[in-house]
Structure formats: structure tokens, C-alpha cells
Amino acid sequence: MLNSITPDFEATLCSKLPAHLIKDAEPRYLEEPRGLFEAEPTLLALPETTEQVATIVKLASQARVGIIPYGGGTGLVGGQIAQAGPTALIVSLERMNAIRSVHADENVLIAEAGTILADVQSAAENVDRLFPLCLAAEGTAQIGGNLATNAGGVNVLRYGNARDLCLGLEAVLPDGSIWNGLSRLRKDNTGYDLRNLLIGAEGSLGIITAASLKLSPRPAGEGTAFMVVNSPEDAIALLSAARSQLGEAVSAFEIIHRQGLDFVAECLPDIRRPFTQNPEWSVLIDIGLSRGLDPQAALETLFETGLELGLVSDGLIAQSVAQRTDFWSVREHIPEANRRIGSVSSHDISVPISAVPEFIERANNAVAEIGPLRVNCFGHLGDGNLHYNIFPDAGKKPSDYSELRSSVKSVVHKLVHELDGSFSAEHGVGRLKTADLETYGDPAKLAAMRAIKSALDPYGIMNPGVVLA
Incomplete structure (x- = not known):
């Protein structure tokens, strides 16, 4: 059972983090592009470092308060908008927007999750490389959200989805621990692939804080x-x-x-x-x-x-x-x-x-x-x-x-x-399509998904109501 945000929880957040990182959420964080979902007023956290994200998640886990990871807000299935129920904390990574490093000879770029997709593309272009993920919302969408939803776009035919463009992740898991997985390797067979578990999970298994991204040569x-x-x-x-x-x-x-x-x-x-x-x-x-x-x-x-x-x-x-x-x-x-x-x-x-x-x-x-x-x-x-x-x-x-x-x-x-197709090709499940997943999802897959969710997020704090209703 999740709890709503209380004055004591807010006070604890403010005591552990700089005061300017915690404030009331503005209306733009409570709405989504098509107007299908609207959240109740709540609290917003704006961390600037991965350690601050970890502190927020750890405190939320201890208080059993839900967390809504927020990227560019461009998603179309309500994944960024909390449903009715206990008030959840919105965690926006917009201030974590640095390009940490570029390795042109390796065709690798490491960016923080709040980096706007267009800025990732521009950083790649500056070293005569291409980051081929291309979306209509690329001037607003953030790379963390792109990976959390396994975004597609117009260039999937040649370059693949967001999943295919990521070599490694840094993420905060539901208990507040930090996974340092920013690998630049193409080959790494050392156990379960947490990267691909978090990509497409829509923030339900952790918060992506940075990514090691695959670049390509620019076509002449x-x-x-x-x-x-x-x-x-x-x-x-x-x-x-x-x-x-x-x-x-x-x-x-x-x-x-x-x-x-x-x-x-x-x-x-x-x-x-x-x-x-x-x-x-x-x-x-x-x-x-x-x-x-x-x-x-x-x-x-x-x-x-x-x-x-x-x-x-x-x-x-x-x-x-x-x-x-x-x-x-x-x-x-x-x-x-x-x-x-x-x-x-x-x-x-x-x-x-x-x-x-x-x-x-x-x-x-x-x-x-x-x-x-x-x-x-x-x-x-x-x-x-x-x-x-x-x-x-x-x-x-x-x-x-x-x-x-x-x-x-x-x-x-x-x-x-x-016709052996999918009711969600590239936008994800979010909150809009959870009933469709129950109707059309493979029972064995759904059981495995619930087991993974329960194991990694036993209190259900991570984006509650997303993917699995």
C-alpha cells in the first residue's frame, strides 16, 4: 500500500537536498499532450546529480511514496501522469542534461538522461557522427524518456529502435541503489542484461540517469x-x-x-x-x-x-x-x-x-x-x-x-x-493501454513481468499504475 506525500516527507526531502530542488509542480507537469490524463497537484523534485536521485528514491522507498519519473512530457499514453490515488512525487531529470563525454573513434556518446534529443543529435554532428533516433518531438523529448519508452521514429528501418542505439545505462533502482552500467562495450556477456530490462520499462523498474549511446558515421x-x-x-x-x-x-x-x-x-x-x-x-x-x-x-x-x-x-x-x-x-x-x-x-x-x-x-x-x-x-x-x-x-x-x-x-x-501484431508499436503501454496488455498479452510473459516488478520494486513505488495496472 502506497502513502501520499505528507508534510513530514516533504520536510525530510528538504533536509536531505538543497531547498531549491523541491517545489510544487507547475501545471505543465500535471498534463499530457492529448489531454487524456490530468494529475492532482503534487510535489516536484528537480535533482541535479545521480546521487540526489538516489537520495530521493531511497527516501520514497522508506516512506512508501510513489515516484513518477518525468522526461520531456511528450509521451502519448499517460506514462508521465499519475492516476488517482495516493499523491506521488514527480521526479524530473531536466537539470541533468550534460553531455558527459564523446568518443568519436568508438562511435559512442555518453549523455545524462535529461538531455534533449536534439542536443544529443547536435553533439554527435559536432564530431561528424550521427545519432539516428529521429522523432517529431526531438526538440522537447529527453533521451532518458526515449530509452524508458524504447522510442522508435522514422529511422528504425535502418538503425533500429532506441534499444538498439544504447550500449549501457546508469540508473537508480527502486531501493535507491545506483547501477553503474555505462559500458562502451559492444560485447559483454556477464549475466542478465539489466540495460534491456530498464529500456522500455517506462520507469516502472528504476530511473535512468545517463546512457552510453551508439553513434554512426554520417552519410556522405x-x-x-x-x-x-x-x-x-x-x-x-x-x-x-x-x-x-x-x-x-x-x-x-x-x-x-x-x-x-x-x-x-x-x-x-x-x-x-x-x-x-x-x-x-x-x-x-x-x-x-x-x-x-x-x-x-x-x-x-x-x-x-x-x-x-x-x-x-x-x-x-x-x-x-x-x-x-x-x-x-x-x-x-x-x-x-x-x-x-x-x-x-x-x-x-x-x-x-x-x-x-x-x-x-x-x-x-x-x-x-x-x-x-x-x-x-x-x-x-x-x-x-x-x-x-x-x-x-x-x-x-x-x-x-x-x-x-x-x-x-x-x-x-x-x-x-x-494478424500477430502489437497494439503498441512505439508509444508504450503507459496508463492508457494497461487493459489492452491484460487482454492481448501472453500469460507467461505477464507472469514473468509481474515477478520481475515484485522482485525489483517490492513496494511498488516506481511509476505506479504504468505498464502493469
Whole structure:
């Protein structure tokens, strides 16, 4: 049983830490981007060192007070917002934002957990390296949160998820002990992999305080193209052709439905769109090549192949850095346009790549049977991750469909499960999807997860209510 924060607990915190590190949480710490969760007023801790984090966790463990680890606040499943119940302490790592060291020859960078993702990218660029994790929220999201949620993004096709970009961690465990695991090694077979246990645990097993991150060489030549495809099936065939011709040079391969471009045109008219008339389906392709190879020529060859195979009907290849930026701006503003329209039900799902066309067709048919709704399907086709979002019919509001929301979600997630997919591809479980995990999770896996949680966090203080309800 957890306890609420008491005046005595607050006094103890203030006696063990500098007074300026403890204060009442501002409203921004009590809300999340989509407005689905809102926390009660509570206390905020702003540690500046790993030792201070350890002190906070140890005191919370002794007092049986819950802790909500807080990163950039950009998560979309409520993992950073406490549920109703005993008031929990929010611990934000925003002041722990140092790049501790960069080892360019090893392709390694060590950063504290509160470092903004864009600052990690910039530090890598300063030594002519690439940190390839790329998200729409990279100007706000923090690397600790990225790892805690195993963030994905647009470059997973080539470089993998956040998990694949981390060599080691420093973390504070639920009893307040510090795990010094900032390894720079690629090979280390010395027992259980605590790194991969904490990555993706959403702060439920400890607080990540620093990370040893894997860098990559910067591609000498980069290219971007929009290509109009006839269908999701043809998009997959084009992806296969791209990988056959370019191998691992394909960094991103995004599929975009007309509805997303229509929403951008409606809500964000200043965003320059690639086509005068929005195509039913298009793909956004990004490649990075070694020195001496021409990315534009490679994309032209791919387009010609697509034409010959009957897969593409039109296309644009970026002729400048500015045009590449414009192309990606369209893709990155689709979520913002979605927010302005207001969804009935949003889904971050993944299915095997070959099952994507079947999923889209069957899901569209099922949603149409529920009622007059609009579907905006877009996402990372290269790794099978779709953002399948349902919106009100033109002239309607999301509130007009409140009675249908659960039916839409159930239909989509059941179909995903039937196709051996996941109801959460890259956003995590948080508090929003704990019931889905109970419904669709493998019983043996759930039992093992509960055993691990109980062993490492016997009092349940770490982000209570996240992942395991």
C-alpha cells in the first residue's frame, strides 16, 4: 500500500537536498499532450546529480511514496501522469542534461538522461557522427524518456529502435541503489542484461540517469523523394525494390494516405505540400549513401524501376536541402493536423509488413460498418508500424462519437492481434493501454513481468499504475 506525500516527507526531502530542488509542480507537469490524463497537484523534485536521485528514491522507498519519473512530457499514453490515488512525487531529470563525454573513434556518446534529443543529435554532428533516433518531438523529448519508452521514429528501418542505439545505462533502482552500467562495450556477456530490462520499462523498474549511446558515421550523400503509389501492396513492393537496389542505405520509408495530406492542407495551409492534388497513397523515402555515390541518381533509378513494374505513377526527388526539409515537414506536421481535427480513436499499431495491406483493407471495412468516420492511416511502413487514426465525419466533432470510441478501438486491436501484431508499436503501454496488455498479452510473459516488478520494486513505488495496472 502506497502513502501520499505528507508534510513530514516533504520536510525530510528538504533536509536531505538543497531547498531549491523541491517545489510544487507547475501545471505543465500535471498534463499530457492529448489531454487524456490530468494529475492532482503534487510535489516536484528537480535533482541535479545521480546521487540526489538516489537520495530521493531511497527516501520514497522508506516512506512508501510513489515516484513518477518525468522526461520531456511528450509521451502519448499517460506514462508521465499519475492516476488517482495516493499523491506521488514527480521526479524530473531536466537539470541533468550534460553531455558527459564523446568518443568519436568508438562511435559512442555518453549523455545524462535529461538531455534533449536534439542536443544529443547536435553533439554527435559536432564530431561528424550521427545519432539516428529521429522523432517529431526531438526538440522537447529527453533521451532518458526515449530509452524508458524504447522510442522508435522514422529511422528504425535502418538503425533500429532506441534499444538498439544504447550500449549501457546508469540508473537508480527502486531501493535507491545506483547501477553503474555505462559500458562502451559492444560485447559483454556477464549475466542478465539489466540495460534491456530498464529500456522500455517506462520507469516502472528504476530511473535512468545517463546512457552510453551508439553513434554512426554520417552519410556522405542524402536524398529524399515522394513517390505516388497505387496501393499499400505496391508500396511494399517498392520497399522491396528499394532494399534490393540500395541495401541498408534506405533510412526511412513512410506511407501516407491522402486523408493526412488533406488534413494538413485544411489545418496548416502554410505547409508546402509536394503535389497539387493529394494522391490517394504516397511514400516518402529517405536514403543515405557513402562517399562517391549519388543519392539523386539512386532515387531516379528506383523511380524508373517503380514505373517499369507499374508500382508508381508520379514522383518528386528533392533537389536541395531546403526541398528535403519541405518534404519531411509535410510528414512531421500530420500529427499536428490530426490534433487540430480531433480524433475519435488513435492507434499506434504494428503488424508484419506483408500483412499491412490486409490490415488496412479489413480495418477500413470494419470502421465503415461502425459509422460515418474518416480514417487517416500513415506511418513507418519500413518496420510495419502504422498510425491508424479515426476522425469524425466532416462537420462533426469527436464528442459526437463518444459512444463509438470503445467499439472502434476494440475492432482495431482485435484485428491487430489476429494478424500477430502489437497494439503498441512505439508509444508504450503507459496508463492508457494497461487493459489492452491484460487482454492481448501472453500469460507467461505477464507472469514473468509481474515477478520481475515484485522482485525489483517490492513496494511498488516506481511509476505506479504504468505498464502493469
